[in-house]
Amino acid sequence: MAEISVESTSNDSEDSSDVTNSLYAEERLSTCKTEDEWLHDLLVRRTLKPSIRDFQLEHGLELVRGHDVYLVIAPGKGKTLVSLAPLLAAQELGQSGVAIIIEPSKFLTEQQSRVFETMGIRSLAINQDTLRAAYAAGRQDLFDEFEAIALAGREVLAVFLTPWMLASPRIYKLLGNPMFKRALRWLFVDEAHLVNEEDSVWRTPYGDIKLMRSRLYSSTVHLAMTGTSSPSDDKAISANLGFAKAKHARYSIDTPHIKYITRFLQHSFSGSTFYDLSFLIPPDMKCQDDILPTLIFCEQIELGYRVMKFLDTLIPSNIPNRHRLILPCNSLWGSEHRQRFKLGLESGAVRIGVCTDTCTLGVDITNIRRVVLLNQYKSFTQIKQELCRAGRDGAPALAYTLAPAWLEKKAVTEQTSKKDSEEASRRALLPSVVVDWYNSAALQKCPRIVDLDHNHEPFALHDQCCSVHFPEPETTADLSANAKWIERLAPKSSSSSRVPVSDRTCPPLEKPMKEAVVRIITRWRTNTWWSFASADSMPAEWFLNATAMSRLAEKAHICTSYDRFVIVLGPWRYLNDHGQALFEVMTQILTTFKEIFDTRKEMERAAEEAEAQQEASPVVETPSMSEPAAIHRVVLRLPRQLPKSDGGNQHCSPPARYNTQQQAKG
Structure with a gap:
């Protein structure tokens, strides 16, 4: 049961319309047997859930009554429904109003916007990607749409923003309008x-975000939620967000099903092989379902791509759709791909997602059975957030944390x-709880004990x-699988994957x-991809x-040869179909630059010979010697024509969607 400390009263109203709405709500609520029953029945009916959890009802009702709330509960336990409750109640009572909900990433603004839409609440996710997409589609500017609905x-x-977007000039301009500010009834921080x-x-x-309190009416209801705050951090977090006087509620942060x-x-994980991860692909794989739905978290995008390429090579060539079983998700990908990534994992078409912190915070992919954190050790809250992406549906799940060897504690005598x-x-230099997490066995503890001790829980x-x-x-299963893969791959990798030295061509x-x-290959990549890719x-x-x-x-x-090119490029899912065409592009590029180097050498040799002849010959002063020599500029251009891909003899322009996106970026 939560320990709830009440330190504030409901917010004061700024305007007579707020008083009217409050009285109207009280009148409607009084027709029910109790407020709790009315809100419970409403949430069951609108969410189609068989029951509502006690904390959801309790704190949802506090928001309906106008209290500020600071809520801590484990990820995946249903915090979203708490934030939905006051909006559904207002809608049920025939009221209007705007909620601004702060999410840490573009991915999360879009995901939560869709969740609210499914509950019947009109929603907008406003970020750089959605603004560009709306412009490209000829839709009304999202900020103008936001303002029109509010007024x-x-x-x-419900409007979902990142904290950067909240601080944008467009938002501050809207808040300068008293009518708009009056319509803003809720500000929630996830x-x-x-x-x-x-x-x-x-x-x-x-x-x-704390600065927003002074810009909003005091009738605005505030909610702050988190799943990874320790009791020792609660006071600082609530103070830094302006929630020192809010109602505080803390529940267990344990996730026993993980x-x-x-x-x-x-x-080593510095190269192109990741033997510690090879168990993720069963050595005797027969079909795609043999791979558990998995998320792998990597700190850098580049590391994620190397991991993905390695795991791609382990999937047997006879598996259908093998090149799309592993997908990346990071900040370089737009909203369309992020949604495709999520739906692919939920449907089972995608088996492994390789992510950065884009998928760390609040991302809800329900059927993930396994997460793997590779080399993550800087923040314990980030570790917990990523671990809790597993088992969002409440079913049993696995959460791996793989750390470099230097993190292992040794006795002073060792x-x-x-x-x-x-x-x-x-x-x-690391937080002690992180070091203890990885060394829990040596401390005669376990990772869960370390976590619960950190949060003052039994x-x-x-x-x-x-x-x-x-x-x-x-x-046993994982180490056995790793050993089998090492046995298969080690001879091949030791002989062929090492990048050769230059042959001095x-x-x-x-x-x-x-x-x-890079520019030339990018142009080739775009033309080739859209010559066979669908819209x-x-x-x-x-x-x-x-x-x-x-790398190329x-x-x-x-x-300088196709074999050398393949080794430099490394594993590439399209090598068989387009490797030769890309090698021809590289050959033409290399030929051109070799000509430049050769020309430069000839010019240097000629200059040296001329200088030697001048030193050997007597110097005769002439009038022209006092004048500066003319400087000639030589411009070397690469050929415009590039070899076309084997994928098609005709040049194929990218679909209209691609052109529109490029124009929008411009």
């Missing part, structure tokens, strides 16, 4: 703990080398708690040349990502 005062509207996250991109914009598995990496001392110094052992108390079946390219290579396909980034293109540009001078 009309005829319906309930993932409130981010205001307290050290060295994160969210801390400053979340901290600025089994925590902690491991230290046994193999720290004998300089490397041991350096690793101890690195660990000392521990009770339950079945499949963690890998410390219940190491099987995962330990062409010198390494200079920086402007490398930039030109609803993923962006060209899916065909050949930026990391692969940068960096090692272009090595690609």
